Amino acid sequence: MNHQEGLTAYIAAFVAELVHAGVKDIVISPGSRSTPIALVMAEHPELNLHIHVDERSAAFFGLGIAKATKKPVALLCTSGTAAANYYPAIIEATISRVPLIVLTADRPHELRDVGAPQAIDQIHLYGHNVKWFVEMSPPEGKESMIRYARTVCARAAATATRYPAGPVHLNFPLREPLIPNLDGQLFELQERQKGYVDIHDGKLTLSNETFKSLASALDSEKNGVIICGPIDDAEFMEAVVDFANQLQFPILADPLSQLRSGHHNQELIIDGYDTFLRFEDSKKVLKPEVVIRLGAMPVSKALSTFLTENRDIPQIVVDGGSGWRDPLTAATEMVHCDESLFCRTISEYIKPREHSVYLEKWKSINEHTKLKLSAIRDIPELSEGKLFHLLADMLPENATLFVGNSMPIRDLDSFFFANKKGIKVMGNRGANGIDGIVSTALGVATVSQPLYLVLGDLTFFHDLNGLVAAKLFKLNVTVLLINNNGGGIFSFLPQAEHPKHFEMLFGTPLELDFQHVIEMYGGSYEKVHDWDHYHQVFANDFQASGLRVLEISTDRDRNLSEHRDLWKSVSQEISEVIKSGNYEH
Amino acid sequence: MNHQEGLTAYIAAFVAELVHAGVKDIVISPGSRSTPIALVMAEHPELNLHIHVDERSAAFFGLGIAKATKKPVALLCTSGTAAANYYPAIIEATISRVPLIVLTADRPHELRDVGAPQAIDQIHLYGHNVKWFVEMSPPEGKESMIRYARTVCARAAATATRYPAGPVHLNFPLREPLIPNLDGQLFELQERQKGYVDIHDGKLTLSNETFKSLASALDSEKNGVIICGPIDDAEFMEAVVDFANQLQFPILADPLSQLRSGHHNQELIIDGYDTFLRFEDSKKVLKPEVVIRLGAMPVSKALSTFLTENRDIPQIVVDGGSGWRDPLTAATEMVHCDESLFCRTISEYIKPREHSVYLEKWKSINEHTKLKLSAIRDIPELSEGKLFHLLADMLPENATLFVGNSMPIRDLDSFFFANKKGIKVMGNRGANGIDGIVSTALGVATVSQPLYLVLGDLTFFHDLNGLVAAKLFKLNVTVLLINNNGGGIFSFLPQAEHPKHFEMLFGTPLELDFQHVIEMYGGSYEKVHDWDHYHQVFANDFQASGLRVLEISTDRDRNLSEHRDLWKSVSQEISEVIKSGNYEH
Structure with missing residues (x-):
């Protein structure tokens, strides 16, 4: 068996087993070293390939698909810093227990640590932040190596999925020439018709x-x-x-x-x-x-x-x-x-x-x-709390609501109350980063519709590149962009009492008009003037498709005092209830 | 000494020693856990603080400053995935031997691996990809701990700078409350007037x-x-x-x-x-x-x-x-x-x-x-090779030229010839990634002017967020954006001979009109129509300031055939020279 035949058989066996193990979605970032894996994946009729240039967004996009489908999603990238861009999403996947199978192409052994281009140290690249790392054997077509590729693949998928789910990392050293032979029956199983090995994982129980x-x-x-x-x-x-x-x-x-x-x-x-x-x-x-x-x-x-x-x-x-x-x-x-x-x-x-x-x-x-908090409905100005309070009423049945970290998740906690609408609420609450939120939500949007994403301006900015997925994959998503021109949460923290350096280090206003970039990605944009306008554009939205951004501008200082006023009013109400001893409701 | 006094003394000693060790520039990404370090840094009169929200771009920005100044630059971020976003730039710094001092704030020991928010495993976060990792002691004001903070800082700066230069990582566990006391003489040295310890590193020589x-x-x-x-x-x-x-x-x-x-x-x-x-x-x-x-x-x-x-x-x-x-x-x-x-x-x-x-x-x-290659000057269409050929003529004296990876650096190699202009040529040739190029160039632009950045559309896209630095820090940079709508280098690789899946996996056209995003960042944009127009806008540029982008659209297929034609013509010429045996010139 020559180099090309061995390469093809080994990679095809791996990809076939990946499908057998339940993987449907692959997020691929373009590159040269990963060519044989990408080409073989493109040949498989049961795989959805999502091509995403920026690996940081790509990994969060995969995370979103995995969160929504509860199935492992594979990521594929080329050698070098491409793989390092996956790191934030991998850490989020570890802590929030989401199954990812990270496949990185690597230079073969003889091109490592010798100044070869795009060669970095990919062994244990993600340190303690993956559940399993395997340095794959260089591809070979021998039967024993085909069994090895299939078994590692099955174990990788099972390890990623096994509770607590999480990311696994397989590193593939690949030698040139990198072109597989795509003719013929690539995915036919030789020894076992239904895949190599099924893995049955138990759940923990007590005596x-x-x-x-x-x-x-x-x-x-x-x-x-x-x-x-x-x-x-x-x-x-x-x-x-x-x-x-x-x-x-x-x-x-x-x-x-x-x-x-x-x-x-x-x-x-x-x-x-x-x-x-x-x-x-x-x-x-x-x-x-x-x-x-x-x-x-x-x-x-x-x-x-x-x-x-x-x-x-x-x-x-x-x-x-x-x-x-x-x-x-x-x-x-x-x-x-x-x-x-x-x-x-x-x-x-x-x-x-x-x-x-x-x-x-x-x-x-x-x-x-809740009765007292509902006073927020009467606030005439655009208000962050009111926006979250209205969501349960306004969102359609069975919508998915993806919520950003920092203030949005906290306001959701305070103002989004029980309802019968079957709204699925999602967020990245593993490491609570402001990174990758747009991409994770868009990954979810490939599966769950209609999808609403609520987030602040810094979080939106951090993952602007993620929006390209909405354009290229024609995804439908409504973004409620709360723009308070900076980091709103810091106004609630002790830093806020120390005005010296506050705006520079914590407020960090970016002064960006996001309409430009939304247009670049073919999205529609509405700057919300007031609540009537909000209700109107929100309602229009049910008929629309593609990327739609409704921007709600708020003021960080006013937001803080609004929250404080509400807490005060609830506090008084509760005191009276308790004093009265009358807990009827 | 209470918590706040101890915290302040320890951090101030560290920051004072950082300055003594030659650090002038700090790139800070906003966050809460890093508050005491950021506030103390903001108080130091000799530090330039650059506030950059997206940590991935921030790290490359710091890399650019360090490359341009040849001095270590410090990065500071909060706990969580923020730090993971530094990874691509850290790897580039390791391989291209650039001194970085990476300071990450962390949750203290009792909040680790217990589901606390924004707590990830930051111990050896960057694995083998830093020269030195130190888990700092929790801050204390005791004299012995002040000496420790100063000594670690001096060693960190020296280790980052020592040839081969590279990144070091110091992780700071910080307990609440996080506010230091900024009153009084923060940076006065107690024991030693001129800093704690000077480190003298030798160079290798032979017998x-x-x-x-x-x-x-x-x-x-x-x-x-x-x-x-x-x-x-x-x-x-x-x-x-x-x-x-x-x-x-x-x-x-x-x-x-x-x-x-x-x-x-x-x-x-x-x-x-x-x-x-x-x-x-x-x-x-x-x-x-x-x-x-x-x-x-x-x-x-x-x-x-x-x-x-x-x-x-x-x-x-x-x-x-x-x-x-x-x-x-x-x-x-x-x-x-x-x-x-x-x-x-x-x-x-x-x-x-x-x-x-x-x-x-x-x-x-x-x-x-070179004589034969100069035929490229006669090509009437916009051409990548010609653009690089003209650069030596067109760039002003003592310009800095930052060049993207993939095709630009290769075309520069082929077409940028010896000249007397003192043009400094820079690139990220450690791991050769397409990530972080915009930010690295902008980091260089804080030091070296005038700055020209030449890169392709995928590379530009990958680090669009980096452009925010041009806006916020009012940097002057001219971007020559070669837009061939995708990955031009793949046309030169064996993949190109296998058209099936080629555009999807390798060509990856994004179809983006970058004018929008350039306007969002307050930049000026010119789409170049032809060479006359190019010369005209390029010349105008000498008077302009801020972010200026000249977009040159090219065609990937035509670019390939243009290169091949030139190689053929040079080959014939050289053969004749060799046959004649006449090596005059």
């Missing part, structure tokens, strides 16, 4: 004794809360709602828990806690005797403080991914068990409860909070 | 015996060539020209050797080799008996092939950075000695030569080649 012992901590007389952080699993949603019902515990639902929107029973959902847990008197009457927390850490700082202040009670943290999701050192029980299995199985050991006064307090304070 | 033995290989009867790859050192330029004169060896000067432009003696400079070394008959008559190579690997593929075909002769590779710059496995002597010292010292052991017939052949073939 009956452990379930029994944990259940005893949830004694039906106890006042407890369930906290659901970011988690995206329909089975879990049902399981946790049933579990909470049995216990009559309120569910404090992070906006990314998927529990604030949908057709499930929402009676126990508490969605205003980020506001009312800021106040001492609410925290006092709502002090729990036990906490069960599932999913990643919720975004709410007020909730974190509440948990920290209740370190004296049992706090049970459940994580099917064997992580340590407890920055507060509040956990008293760290439970490594699949979340749905946990809710279903422990219920068997718990006597159902009929009624809970404690629950009624949560519900009443929650309702009063 | 007299080794010089003598190497000199004997350069016996004055031998026909040899000196090859200068990318290197940027005025002292070296003089030394190598003197050395070549003594030996009467031609100097094959890469465009980044800085030897093609300037007021030095250019009699021995060979600049057309990338064309004429493509032809068998030139390679035959020019076969050397010894090769001395200095600097990084030259860009010319024809030259590499020539060296490969002459593996039978002594090839001496000199590298003061103790690297292994020999992807061709052609070296017979690997000499780790400072390049200037090498040229100066070995000359003492060599008898000067008066005349060399072999040298005359090089000069003659070089002159004939």
Whole structure:
């Protein structure tokens, strides 16, 4: 077998197994060294190829597809710094547990560390930030090497997918000539008709004794809360709602828990806690005797403080991914068990409860909070909080809402309340970066429609290059661009009390008119004048397609005082409710 | 000493020592965790702060300043994926030997690997791609810790600068509250008035015996060539020209050797080799008996092939950075000695030569080649080669020319010939990426004026975000944007012979009208219609300021055939010269 035959057979076996392992989408950034892999992938009838020049955006785009499909997505790039551009998305994938298969072409051994062009040290390029790294053998067509390529591929896909999901990195040393032979049956399997090896991964569960012992901590007389952080699993949603019902515990639902929107029973959902847990008197009457927390850490700082202040009670943290999701050192029980299995199985050991006064307090304070917060609807000026408050009304059924980090996710937490619309809420809450948000959302848009992206101007700027995907792949997306000309979150931090250097180091106004760049990418742009205009352009939008950007200009200082005024008014209201002792709602 | 006092004293000591170590420029990307370092830096009267939101561009911008000033530049960012965005520039800095001091703020130990926001694993984040990594101690104000902070800082700057220069990474765990106390004398040194420790680094040199033995290989009867790859050192330029004169060896000067432009003696400079070394008959008559190579690997593929075909002769590779710059496995002597010292010292052991017939052949073939190539001036259509051919005439005295990778650097090699204008030629030839070119050039523009950047459309696209620096920092730069709507270099590679999937995977046309985005960044834009128009707008440009982009649209297929026609015509001419045996010029 000559070089070309060996190269072709080895790469084709790898690609065939990739498809067998469930990979459908490949994001390819153009380059020369990766040529044989790219060409063989282009031949496979079952693969969707997305060609994306900027590898940083490409990797986030792949991340978005993987988040939306819950299937591993492969990235492919050439040798050199191309691969280094993947790093931010890889780290996000690691922490937010998204399966990615990163394929990097590399110079072969004899061209490494000898000053050859586009040769960098790609061995363990991503350090501890991938689940698995394999330096692939140079391609060969021998049967044993075909089996090797197939097995590594199957393991890579399974490792990426296995909970906690994450990125794996395979580095391919490739020698010239790089052109495969595309004639003939590339993907025919020789030895085994249905792919090389199927990998069956288990879920974590506990012994009956452990379930029994944990259940005893949830004694039906106890006042407890369930906290659901970011988690995206329909089975879990049902399981946790049933579990909470049995216990009559309120569910404090992070906006990314998927529990604030949908057709499930929402009676126990508490969605205003980020506001009312800021106040001492609410925290006092709502002090729990036990906490069960599932999913990643919720975004709410007020909730974190509440948990920290209740370190004296049992706090049970459940994580099917064997992580340590407890920055507060509040956990008293760290439970490594699949979340749905946990809710279903422990219920068997718990006597159902009929009624809970404690629950009624949560519900009443929650309702009063939301009533007061809804005053934001009357603010005549363009306002960040109001925009998020209106979203649940305005978004269509089954929309996907992708939300940027920094202020948007926090405002969503404060102002986006329970509804029956089945709105899927997504974000990049692994490392919480402002990078790659546009691309991740566009990756999601290849799968989930209609897609709405809400983000601030610095976040939008950081990934402007990502917009090229909307143009080239003709994606439909509506961007709600909150432009407060800089970093709005810093106005809420202690830095803001030190005006010296503040605008230079933290405010960082860019003074950009984004209309230009949106036009370059063939998008439509509307600068929103006022709320009537907003409602009008938003409604028009249902008929439109392609990239659409609605820019809402706000003021950082006014935004801060608006938030403070609302908190004050809720605080007064809650105090009165508590003083009255009347928790009706 | 309380938390704030300790934090302030520790950070201020670090920043004071940074200045003492010669750092003038800091590129800061905004963030919260890095607040104490950023605020203390903002207080230092001798530091230039450049605030750049996109960390990927920020790092390349810093790289550009460091390349231009030859002093270490510090980068500062917050915790999380921000730091991962630095990776491409860090790798480029490692391979192209540019001093960077990368300062990343991090969560403190108790917030690591516990699901805290914006917390990633930053320990050895850049793996093998930095020269030194230090996990800093948490800030403390004790005298011993002040000494520690100062010493690490001095070592970091010296390590980054020590040849081969490169990036170092210091990771700072910082606890809240993050606000330092900026009142009082921040940077007063307690123990030592002039900084903590000065570090004196030596240069590599050889024993007299080794010089003598190497000199004997350069016996004055031998026909040899000196090859200068990318290197940027005025002292070296003089030394190598003197050395070549003594030996009467031609100097094959890469465009980044800085030897093609300037007021030095250019009699021995060979600049057309990338064309004429493509032809068998030139390679035959020019076969050397010894090769001395200095600097990084030259860009010319024809030259590499020539060296490969002459593996039978002594090839001496000199590298003061103790690297292994020999992807061709052609070296017979690997000499780790400072390049200037090498040229100066070995000359003492060599008898000067008066005349060399072999040298005359090089000069003659070089002159004939350039004469034939100058036919490109008559091409009426906009042409990539012609653009590079005209540059030496058109650029002003002492301009800096920053050139993109892929085709531009190769066309520069082919068409930019020796001149007396003192044009400094720069590029990112470490990892040869298409990423970060705009930002690196803009970093250079803060130091070197006038600055011309020549690059292709994919490279321009990859770092569009970098343009924000031109707007915010009011930088003057003229961009010659060669827009062939995709990846021009692939037309020259074997992929081009396989049209199936070619445009999708390699041509990758983006169909972007860059005028929009240039306007967003406050730049001026001219689409060049023809050569008259080009000359006119280019000339206008001398009076202009700010960001100016001249877009030259070309055609990838026509570009390929134009290059091939020229090579053919040179080949014929050279064959005739060789046949005639008349090497006059």
